[in-house]
Amino acid sequence: MRVGVIGAGAVGGALAALLDRSGHRVTVTARASTLPIVAEEGIRLTGGWGEHRARVGVGPVLTEPQDLVLVATKAMDAPEAAAASAAACEGATVVVVQNGLEGVTRAVELLPRSRVLGGLALFAASLVAPGEVRITTPGAMYVGPAERSDPVIAVLNGAVPTLAVSDLRGMQWTKLIVNQVNALPAITGKSVQEVVADAGLRRVLTRSIQEAARVGLASGVSFGSMSGLNAPLLRLVALAPARLAERLPRLMARRMGSVPNPGSTLQSIRRGQPTEIDYLNGAVVDAARAAGGTAPVNAALTTMVHEVEGSGDFLSPGEVVRRVGGD
Ligand SMILES: NC(=O)C1=CN([C@@H]2O[C@H](COP(=O)(O)OP(=O)(O)OC[C@H]3O[C@@H](n4cnc5c(N)ncnc54)[C@H](OP(=O)(O)O)[C@@H]3O)[C@@H](O)[C@H]2O)C=CC1
Ligand SMILES: CC(C)(CO)C(=O)C(=O)O
Numbered sequence: 476m477r478v479g480v481i482g483a484g485a486v487g488g489a490l491a492a493l494l495d496r497s498g499h500r501v502t503v504t505a506r507a508s509t510l511p512i513v514a515e516e517g518i519r520l521t522g523g524w525g526e527h528r529a530r531v532g533v534g535p536v537l538t539e540p541q542d543l544v545l546v547a548t549k550a551m552d553a554p555e556a557a558a559a560s561a562a563a564c565e566g567a568t569v570v571v572v573q574n575g576l577e578g579v580t581r582a583v584e585l586l587p588r589s590r591v592l593g594g595l596a597l598f599a600a601s602l603v604a605p606g607e608v609r610i611t612t613p614g615a616m617y618v619g620p621a622e623r624s625d626p627v628i629a630v631l632n633g634a635v636p637t638l639a640v641s642d643l644r645g646m647q648w649t650k651l652i653v654n655q656v657n658a659l660p661a662i663t664g665k666s667v668q669e670v671v672a673d674a675g676l677r678r679v680l681t682r683s684i685q686e687a688a689r690v691g692l693a694s695g696v697s698f699g700s701m702s703g704l705n706a707p708l709l710r711l712v713a714l715a716p717a718r719l720a721e722r723l724p725r726l727m728a729r730r731m732g733s734v735p736n737p738g739s740t741l742q743s744i745r746r747g748q749p750t751e752i753d754y755l756n757g758a759v760v761d762a763a764r765a766a767g768g769t770a771p772v773n774a775a776l777t778t779m780v781h782e783v784e785g786s787g788d789f790l791s792p793g794e795v796v797r798r799v800g801g802d
Contacts, residue, residue, distance in 0.1 A: 482546065490635065496634065557571075571591065656738060657738040664744075
């Protein structure tokens with residue numbers, strides 16, 4: 476199958492390499508200094524799914540028609556990146572592999588001649604250098620709305636464990652809960668596992684998770700089941716005393732394994748790039764407002780990530796706990 480991947484970063488690079496390994500004809504888009512490196516050396520995959528060097532086609536945009544296209548940029552870059560390759564997406568299935576709530580809706584508007592699906596990646600990937608990706612935690616992809624028998628699910632599942640989902644919105648919200656682990660590494664420079672091991676930061680993370688789960692419930696969301704999280708558990712976590720709810724971040728860190736995971740937001744900070752935080756904790760703040768409430772912990776975390784983006788200076792755990800305030 477002809478597969479195009481828009482955005483050869485951590486997730487796009489990993490998926491491009493895995494699809495190449497399972498025999499597909501893969502072309503990726505890349506910018507600036509990444510393009511000549513991928514053209515010359517391909518994409519190198521290491522870590523939890525083994526080693527592979529993928530020789531893939533590469534250009535600034537997709538020019539040839541594709542059967543399947545994966546959009547794997549950060550949320551704020553996706554509209555421009557997808558529009559630039561729109562002609563090659565005509566008639567193709569486009570899977571927007573992205574965190575946050577809005578990616579699919581925006582892509583449907585931009586690509587009216589494509590079938591657009593959403594993709595939620597539960598694996599953790601680090602872009603260690605241009606064209607080089609390390610899988611720090613292997614995990615599944617959830618794609619939908621789709622049936623189990625959908626040929627696109629079969630193609631993806633041949634490369635990376637992929638499950639079809641019917642209620643994409645419920646799954647996007649559960650992923651938004653998982654992505655509560657992103658902000659604190661971006662603010663402190665620590666891995667997700669280090670954040671969870673720190674008592675003060677773990678308390679802040681627990682409060683942001685509980686707040687996000689309450690906002691989801693107030694918005695009428697029916698949380699999907701993914702990676703040990705499901706609707707009854709998240710309802711329990713939303714209402715439980717903080718001490719009990721702290722078990723959830725501990726469970727999430729355990730599932731991540733021992734290889735330090737910076738998360739995708741800290742990786743942007745380390746590269747001096749803008750982060751996606753307005754689409755993660757920021758989305759919780761927006762949803763709270765739409766439901767007539769507030770989300771002060773998620774708002775404080777969003778503000779602090781933007782501060783670190785601007786200054787490049789990480790905050791100490793004590794400062795973060797103080798800034799988030801009240802228990
Ligand atoms: N990393 C992870 O472990 C996970 C990430 N995700 C989600 O997946 C999505 C992608 O994240 P991730 O792979 O980490 O992000 P990266 O920043 O590693 O990769 C994004 C890629 O998109 C490229 N890009 C940006 N704008 C354009 C454009 N206009 N045209 C072409 N390419 C462009 C970037 O190029 P350049 O290098 O030039 O900036 C970069 O290579 C995000 O929504 C993230 O939240 C989900 C699960 C896990
Ligand atoms: C799954 C997880 C938390 C992996 O790090 C992720 O989605 C991200 O980093 O954006």
